[in-house]
Amino acid sequence: MTEHQGPAHKRNMTRRRVVIAGGAAVAAVAVGGGIAVNAFADETTGANATGSTESAESCYKLTSETTEGPYYIDADKIRQDITEDKDGIPLTLRLKVIDSETCKPLKNAAVDIWHCDALGIYSGYESLSTGGGAGTPPSGAPTDAPSGDPSGMPTGEPPSGAPGGGTGGIHEEPTDDERYLRGTWKTDNAGRVEFKTIFPGWYRGRCVHIHTKVHVDGEWTDAGYEGGHTCHTGQFYFEEEAVLASAEVEPYSTSTTERTTLTEDTIYDQSGTAGGLLKLKYRKNDIAKGVIATITVGVDPDATHDGTDDAVQPGASAPASASAS
Template structure:
């Protein structure tokens, strides 16, 4: 990934009063790996339970505001309206069960547009393949250690998901990116793969929540961005993923959750996912769930943090 992204770069500006989602046409085939098919069946019950665990009930306790983070330079504005963002990318199947609520009232926020985007199993971002260094190459002699050598870089880390300015896309690839609406209970589910890692950052997924816009035949238009955040994975799950191909072929130094410069160490309030998977065979798939407490009246674009 590029190392020339600096914190003093001009911030990317976009017209949020005219946001559009480009709907994937019927001819755009979405290839789902065999592992993803397995996860959708093997984890059906767990998906239901993790959703219901964060569902609305009289006993639900209102959440703290979910931490805001930087957008990073690799955001592409609501490019694909879809729930399955896997395309043909190899990796451990991951189902994300998310819920969006008003952090003050605890009421679900319906019809919000939720974006997610992340790198592939070897640290490459679609749309920016020429800027991504990734982690492919000769397989290392062992799995990434829980304690990487060296200190995390200050400022914008290599790979650019820190505070640097927005980069314009360098290619037309859009795998591992998608946008979908929340239902009447504030819930939305995505199907993807477990992300890999790259130098300077722990394993993570980016997200945005947009409200106040309009869903049309063309997609989602208008509104504001009330939340920009990231989802994180505990060290146990990441070390387990590192034993599975293609993650195991990565030669890239890994930053742990404790050493990451973006994660604020506040657990679920900071975006730490609740994970369910077979501890003896993570390759079968993972279900991650999280309730995001947001302020629907706020504007948090993540470009000036």
């Protein structure tokens, strides 16, 4: 892991000033990696809503770093609505990016998100994806989706076509020109960015998730975002109650792929909001109407985390932890 730290005394003094602020800091930001209370108060009424009574120190907690996974395509779609023509439950993803030490928002950062469709297929990698449903799969996609109960957690390296590309972090070259459910947008002066997409589906070996990267110190041009470095690579996760509700809605309900739960997942570190668990708001009896997901991402803008060799992977000593991404 490579880090480029600023003057230590400068960051330490900033930290002291924020801690002295005490209650003011608490009112502005909830638990590290959690919701900024004032910014997203109307979206925190779901089962995972977090209160604002944590200590000021909690806002310094970094959001967990994870593997990039094999299916990242570098910022070639500068847009907020990444849905294209994909079917699924409408999802509004609202993010706030802050410096985990100072709690100040990071403005003009480039935020990437990418995820699979309702049946577990990634754009750009349709032939390598391991999701599937009752309908006709994409060209080249597996047609023999697993059935029955799994015999146990996988051991050793996965097959070359499985998510993870053999290691969980090795990049695969795209196999097609599709780019749905991928996009990059910049944070505003308050560190906020919003995406329109669909609720992700699932595929073999992983719970439901969204990938993300945060880039800083680059330049926004007419061609997009150039330069800078990646200060955070992570993933966002969904509570089981919402995933089970989505599974009752088409096209999710047509999936024939065995689902991995949040507690079974080998990438999610089980740390709640700091680990990327989203705050969700939706109609409990009608999730098909749409979901609003919010989270504040705490990053170290001076660090470099590209998600390829320095990612934190729970259980990394066990081969099974790299089975998918």
